[in-house]
Amino acid sequence: MYSPMDKRGNLSKKLSKKITRRKALSTAAKVGIAGVVGVVVGAVGGYFAGSAAVPPPQTTTVTQKVTETVTSTVGAATVTETVTATKTVVSTKTITSTATAPATPTEWKPKLEPAEITVLSSPDCADYLKYAAEEFMKLYPQVKVEVVPLSWEALYPKILSDLQSKTGAYDVFTIDVMTLGSVVEAGAASFDKIMKENPDIVDPNLDIADFEPTYFGYGSVWAGEIYGFPVYPNHMFLYYRKDYFEDPKIKDQFKAKTGKPLKVPETWEECIEVAKFFTRDYNPDSPTEFGIALMFPTTHTMMYNVLNWIGPIRQSPTGISKYGKLDLYYGDYCTEDGKVWFANEDGARAVKLIQDLLPYSPDPFGSDYGETIAQFSAGTTAMCPQWSVPYGDFVKALAGGDLMKARDIIGVEMIPGIVDQGQLVRKPVSGGWALGINGAISDAEMRAAFVFAEFATSKEMDLIHWTKFVMPPARMSNWEKPEAKEVLSPALFETYAKSMRSLSYRPRIPQEPEMERIGNPMWQDIIAGRKPLMDGLEELASEWQKLVDQFKHPEK
Template identity: 35%
Template sequence: MSEKKNDQDLLKKKLSRRAALSTAGKVAAGVVIAGVVAGVGGYYAGSAAAPAKTETVEKTVTKTVGAETVTETVTKTAPGAATTVTETVEKTVTKTVTVGTPTAKPYEGVKLTVVSIDWLLCPIKKAHKKEWEDLSGGSIELVAVPYGALYEKVMTDFVTKTGAYDVIVYPGGWIGDFAGGGWLENLEPYMEKYGYPLKADILPACRKVAEWGGKLHSLPYDGDCHLLYYRKDVMTNPEYQEEFKKKYGYDMPIPPKTWDQVRDVAEFFNGWDWDGDGEDEYGIAFIAKRGTQAQWTLLDLIAQYNVIHGPITNYTGNMFFDLETMEPLIGE
């Protein structure tokens, strides 16, 4: 009897929502939670006797196998009055994700053989080789050949069709023999297919060295600036200047402006101890060792005649041979 009276007293009280829920929790200890909510909810709805509405929430517990997790929550609400009963149901969803095998590198197992003189292979050896191998999966074999033997070794491989080399790093002056003989690939189709952003950065003069028939058959790899260095401290010596003028009839040029002047200055300083170290000195030094890049020095000396000022003749633009008779224009 006392329990019924307590329940009636509770319903007559004007409680706040927080207080109502708190009190309901105390009263309903050990009682089904749906009954407590229904009893307290009637205070706000104005009808303690209204039929209960059941709201079912499916709480999804996701179990993931693989690399991806997908969670799905479904809520179902039954129609009815404002009084609600909340039930929570756990639903387990399992999604299996298959993680694929990493894609193999594009050139796994491929070997490229690169031939050149040793010092031209240095940048490949020190910087590019490992990077390319790591990215591509392929490997690079470097074959170093003395400069004097490079042309013969490569040309022999071409003619015999041995196919020992995939990439050749060579002096640009040989492109006439290599590309003109049909031994080098035209690179333009590959650039169009795969792209080569650096193509626009190739200077026109360097591009011409790598072209044959207007198409790139090589890529510029190494370029040189040939400079004339002179000893200003020696050439400004008043005593030497006076002796030079007596011998050649003009003031010593600092620096020489023509090849004739270069010859005179070199001759003047050649064969005597002009720096006071007790040894005779040379008047000039060139790259002229046999079997190396001696032709560079030759080109330095004769290239100017290819663009020499004056009327156009049969020889303008021709450095080596008369185009009609094929007689050499340079003596031995």
């Protein structure tokens, strides 16, 4: 059985102190990034001005296929990584909006009645949405917008309770991508219906086709109907101490110990070797106490984090041949026809790769989102798999808030993967948020809520939430803008764009919350070795299959 603190004792009080997810996320907007955003803030004032652009297309397809081939060296072998945007069947339908755009106005500003709307927000969206609310109320002083942040653990039950009870206590809410099926079933409003019944509030520059199509289809569209607009797509990255990886002395030490050049790991096997080198118990000369910050708690973090290891096996050429194409209703834990697949040698391989990393992490079962951010920020680890928003925390802690200095200290790469049939397959877990609307609110609140959702996810605001709040852009038109690429970290942006075409996915069926409740502690028992590996995988797969079987696929 693995004991996370074997041979190493406890971390300092600073690291052992629990950090709430909200507190960890709140610092991202306080790094000093606001000082570099002036170039885009001016765009907000022009959001409603000069809107006589071409009306949005009435038909939008949410699937897109993009193939990228990358040749790289893994160990001693040269491998080819082929990245395809959609090997998926989330929806092969064309989404047709029945809304009619206003006829080329010189200035578009729909009429809204006085209303008060409350936005229930995840912590990582809250600072941005408060900013967006303030800007929105300048344009619509008759509409009062209050943003209420809640931790993920409290947010999701609160949203479902309010939707199911139809009390309408909250008008707008952030949708975690894998909870889409649950909120639709509970009573979220159809955006297609809102647009059809209120064509005057459809922005002529809405441009639904500009949202990144795979993410839009996964996080906002259910059974061919729109239930939200993307706030930001996200996925996990591998952060690493670039200053250490490029230090000649450290590189020489690694070569002397391993016979290999030190590089950022591309496979989990390479990551194990590098993490061991940067763990002081195994290398007294290491500049860090541990090699990698890992998080496998019994919270929702477990559900998504395991996919960084499961995903590349599931979506490898061998995995596709065994388990079929990826269906984004079921995600990577299931086969194309909805069978939980991992109670076999492939699932065992993923778990063993995780287990082999555990000795080189401070406290993998006691650490969650906030703890791993603190560990990397304190210089305790050389690597840290994390989401985009903590980059702000890392800049503040490791570079004193200096964005240019941070480029030489903090490196960003794709999450490692596996080599299968000569191909490097890396599938970082996807995430992100959309804005949904409560289906049980009044007409005046519904109209105000929809216009706010349009505003907060507009092209102008999409760019601002990247440059000011480190929330990646959902709008493809912003991907090529110099300020998007350069203002924070070119490496972070380039890795984000590259990873966006190669992700793993959680299930988004209504049964997902129950899958988490049952699965999170079972996964920890399996990974910690408290249960025999195959017995544990078989038990978990059996329990999950009972839940998946309850789901009626809307397209099959």
